Each structure stands twice: as C-alpha cells, then as structure tokens.
Amino acid sequence: MSTETTQIPQVQKVWRVVGSGLPAKALKLEEIPVPSDLQPGEVLVKIQAAALNPVGYKLMKMLPNWLAKRPHVAENDFAGVVVDANGTAFANGDEVFGWIPTDLQQKTSQGCLAQYARVPVDYFVKKPNNITPTEAAGITLTAATAYKGLVEIAQIEEGQSVFINGGSSSVGIFAIQIAKSKGCKVVASCSSKNTDFVKSLGADEVLDYKASPLSQQLTTNPPTPKFHVIFDCIGLTSPELYTKSAPYLAPNGIFVTVGFNVSSLKQVPGILRTAVNAFLIPAWLGGVKPKWKVFVVTNRKERLDDIRKLVQDGTVKPVVDSTYEFEDALKAFDKLMSERAVGKVVVNVV
Ligand SMILES: NC(=O)c1ccc[n+]([C@@H]2O[C@H](COP(=O)([O-])OP(=O)(O)OC[C@H]3O[C@@H](n4cnc5c(N)ncnc54)[C@H](OP(=O)(O)O)[C@@H]3O)[C@@H](O)[C@H]2O)c1
The missing domain is CATH 3.40.50.720 (NAD(P)-binding Rossmann-like Domain)
Structure with missing residues (x-):
C-alpha cells in the first residue's frame, strides 16, 4: 500500500441526489464512506474539481427515485489525482480527467461532486500539463x-x-x-x-x-x-x-x-x-x-484518448464560465440552470 493510500480518510463529503425535484430539494451535502471496495481495473481518484452538466439537473427533475436508482452522488465530470492505482497502468499521483456517466453512476452510486470516487480506467485519461484541473474537469461529457x-x-x-x-x-x-x-x-x-x-x-x-x-x-x-x-x-x-x-x-x-x-x-x-x-x-x-x-453520448476509451490529444496539442481549448466552492454547489447549479453560461460551470473540490 502506498503512502498516499494510507492517508486516505474513511469518510468524505459528497453532494448526493437523495430525491427528485430541483437541486435545492433533490441534493444533500452528506458524509459517506470513502470507497474501499475497488474492483479490478478501477482506481481511487481524489477529486480536485467537478463540472456540472444539464443532464444532472434534468434527471433530478424528471426521474422518480426508483428509476434513477437514488441515492447516488451527483454529477458526471471530474478532474483529480489517482490515490490508489490498484495495480492498473496508472500510478499514484497521476493527474487525470474523465467522467462517471449516468449509467455508471446509477450502477455504482458514484458521482463527481465528491472528494473521492472509484472509477474504471477506461473512463479517464491523464491530464495534459497545459491545462489546470479546473479546466480539465469540464472536458469529458x-x-x-x-x-x-x-x-x-x-x-x-x-x-x-x-x-x-x-x-x-x-x-x-x-x-x-x-x-x-x-x-x-x-x-x-x-x-x-x-x-x-x-x-x-x-x-x-x-x-x-x-x-x-x-x-x-x-x-x-x-x-x-x-x-x-x-x-x-x-x-x-x-x-x-x-x-x-x-x-x-x-x-x-x-x-x-x-x-x-x-x-x-x-x-x-x-x-x-x-x-x-x-x-x-x-x-x-x-x-x-x-x-x-x-444520440446520447456513452463512454468510448479511444474517443477520450483522441480528445486528450486535441487538448494536449492546443487544438482544442476548454472554456470555464465560472467556479464555485464545494459548499456553494447549489449556486453553481443556479448558474447552469440559467442556460446562459458560456463554458463550463465548475465546482472546486479541494
Ligand atoms: N445527447 C447527449 O448525449 C447530450 C450530451 C451533452 C449535452 N446534451 C444537451 O445539450 C444541450 C446543451 O448542453 P450544454 O452543456 O452545452 O449547455 P450549456 O453550456 O449550459 O449552454 C448554455 C449556452 O447555450 C446558449 N443557448 C441557449 N439557448 C440557445 C439557443 N436557442 N440557440 C443558441 N444558443 C443558445 C447560451 O447562450 P445565450 O446566452 O447567448 O443564449 C449559453 O451560452 C443541453 O440540452 C444538454 O442536455 C446532450
């Protein structure tokens, strides 16, 4: 077990979707255990920033609890640091960005408005050095x-x-x-x-x-x-x-x-x-x-690799509209729901 793994706390703060309705009603700031049950091919990521997407609040408003498999942690896009590489090709300390799409979110109860998440390696890539974690968080979806x-x-x-x-x-x-x-x-x-x-x-x-x-x-x-x-x-x-x-x-x-x-x-x-x-x-x-x-977008590893290349060589640049502190996530949702954001609305987690 690496030094970083030993520093992982047992509990974490998350914004969890616990019901249906607008985010102010559907979301709760809670403490839940940090995932300790990594499956083969999954790593534990310490999340640095999470970006919001309309699909998050739309599903909160539209779907009943049983269909959305609640409760689960909110939101799909993240940037973070690998803190337990779990024998994969990644190493502890790697800076990465990726996503937990809705199907995976509903299956594992994981999401990105959290301090930690366990994520399969096909769902993220290494962050290029020319962008910050805040910029990287809003790329994937x-x-x-x-x-x-x-x-x-x-x-x-x-x-x-x-x-x-x-x-x-x-x-x-x-x-x-x-x-x-x-x-x-x-x-x-x-x-x-x-x-x-x-x-x-x-x-x-x-x-x-x-x-x-x-x-x-x-x-x-x-x-x-x-x-x-x-x-x-x-x-x-x-x-x-x-x-x-x-x-x-x-x-x-x-x-x-x-x-x-x-x-x-x-x-x-x-x-x-x-x-x-x-x-x-x-x-x-x-x-x-x-x-x-x-169409609805689903995960494809080769596509993520291509997007990473486009970002790394500067061909494609992420745009951030605004950033919010973790405790202010509901304000971030208000900004997104205005439908006037220009670029990503990002919640910094650390
Ligand atoms: N099918 C999928 O897999 C998938 C994946 C991702 C997103 N989506 C959907 O795609 C849509 C966009 O998502 P997003 O994250 O890109 O949204 P977003 O960033 O929140 O979009 C906000 C921007 O849209 C512009 N806008 C709003 N209404 C417009 C209109 N009628 N014509 C032109 N521009 C308009 C606004 O500019 P102004 O202030 O100038 O109006 C604002 O800059 C959402 O409905 C989302 O659910 C679907």
Whole structure:
C-alpha cells in the first residue's frame, strides 16, 4: 500500500441526489464512506474539481427515485489525482480527467461532486500539463458529445461546411473547435453578446439566433455549397431548422441533434413535426431528404484518448464560465440552470 493510500480518510463529503425535484430539494451535502471496495481495473481518484452538466439537473427533475436508482452522488465530470492505482497502468499521483456517466453512476452510486470516487480506467485519461484541473474537469461529457456528433455520426471531412446550432454552449464550444481542426468551414449561431467569443473559437461566420428564426435567415441567405452537416447542440428548440432545411442543407447531408430540450409542453408539437418529417413522410411526398439523427453520448476509451490529444496539442481549448466552492454547489447549479453560461460551470473540490 502506498503512502498516499494510507492517508486516505474513511469518510468524505459528497453532494448526493437523495430525491427528485430541483437541486435545492433533490441534493444533500452528506458524509459517506470513502470507497474501499475497488474492483479490478478501477482506481481511487481524489477529486480536485467537478463540472456540472444539464443532464444532472434534468434527471433530478424528471426521474422518480426508483428509476434513477437514488441515492447516488451527483454529477458526471471530474478532474483529480489517482490515490490508489490498484495495480492498473496508472500510478499514484497521476493527474487525470474523465467522467462517471449516468449509467455508471446509477450502477455504482458514484458521482463527481465528491472528494473521492472509484472509477474504471477506461473512463479517464491523464491530464495534459497545459491545462489546470479546473479546466480539465469540464472536458469529458461535452467534448465527447461534440466528437461523437461530428466525427463518429456525421463523419465530417476536410473542406465540408458545418452549421453549429448553439456555438456558445459547452457542446458547441468543443464542436466548433473540433470541426475547425478537421478542416471544415463553420457557421455557428449564438446571441449577439457572444459573437466575438464564438468567432474567437474559429467560427467563420456567426448568426444571431435572436434576430429572426435561423431557418429564415439561412433561407434568405443560403450557403454555397449547402451545409453537409447541421449539428444542433441545443436540443432542437426550433424544429424548422430541420423541417425547412431544403434551401441550406445538402440532400445527402445530415442533421445531428443532442436531443429535445423539453423544458415546456409548448415544444411538443414541434417535436412531433420533426419526427413526422424525419421518419414518416418519404422525401418524394415532401418529407425532408437529409438524414436526421439524435444520440446520447456513452463512454468510448479511444474517443477520450483522441480528445486528450486535441487538448494536449492546443487544438482544442476548454472554456470555464465560472467556479464555485464545494459548499456553494447549489449556486453553481443556479448558474447552469440559467442556460446562459458560456463554458463550463465548475465546482472546486479541494
Ligand atoms: N445527447 C447527449 O448525449 C447530450 C450530451 C451533452 C449535452 N446534451 C444537451 O445539450 C444541450 C446543451 O448542453 P450544454 O452543456 O452545452 O449547455 P450549456 O453550456 O449550459 O449552454 C448554455 C449556452 O447555450 C446558449 N443557448 C441557449 N439557448 C440557445 C439557443 N436557442 N440557440 C443558441 N444558443 C443558445 C447560451 O447562450 P445565450 O446566452 O447567448 O443564449 C449559453 O451560452 C443541453 O440540452 C444538454 O442536455 C446532450
């Protein structure tokens, strides 16, 4: 047993999801045992920082306890230090970043708003030296989403033209940088206050989504050639972006979305319209020709390795919106739930 292992305390502070509702109701700051039951292939990580993601509070609000397998520690993204390498290829003292995605969180009751977590080695990578733990904490979930949407599903290629809906969102920030790193032309949407920021990420053109509906803007001023890919990083708040895309999305192109942002029942008709156009009406009867694909990100070790390389060589830079102390995690959730953060909302754990 290493010296560091002997210094591991028996109890730790965690924010645990103990019920359903908004974070102020669903979360409790508790003391629970530090995991001591490491399985082969797992390490014990001392967490330095945890980043918040919308999926955390959405599941708190939407799922009953039995379905969400509560209680479990909150949140999915971390940066930390390996303190018990448990015979794996990692060493005590390695600085790492990674995640405990929802499926693993529900299976093991582990999460990242904690001082310690046991994590399988396929779920994290070594932190490059050019970023801080606070920056590293916010990479995995959203960078993996952007990578999966653009590289694995849309299979973007050099010279293609890509529209990123939501360029200042955490997913969009990584998506713009990844698309540029592959040699694509990028047009992105954001509100006017974020135009300079989104351009600084590499976007070639920026549209203000608040000025008028994006489908109208793109129809009035269509790109030449048409987009190969539209990547919706927000959650299809405007279904017309797909259903009216004929003037600006190539017929053999693809519309990829992170899902439906079902914050209000008013969105249900739009969601149904999208589904009907995507799946029920054939193109020859007026349905939309380009493919439509929704996905949920899951773990893939090779993807994490690729993302690490992009960060290490400076091609992709994480962006932090704000940082909070551990005891102030509820304030961090308020910031995230404002839906106005530009980059990751991070809770420092040490
Ligand atoms: N399917 C998956 O596996 C997966 C994975 C990760 C995330 N998601 C989903 O993806 C969405 C984004 O997550 P995130 O973490 O990137 O969110 P986030 O960082 O909290 O997004 C906040 C940003 O979105 C911008 N924004 C809000 N509404 C917009 C709109 N209608 N058009 C353009 N920009 C808008 C805001 O800018 P302004 O202030 O300028 O509006 C703000 O900068 C969430 O719905 C999340 O649940 C899905």
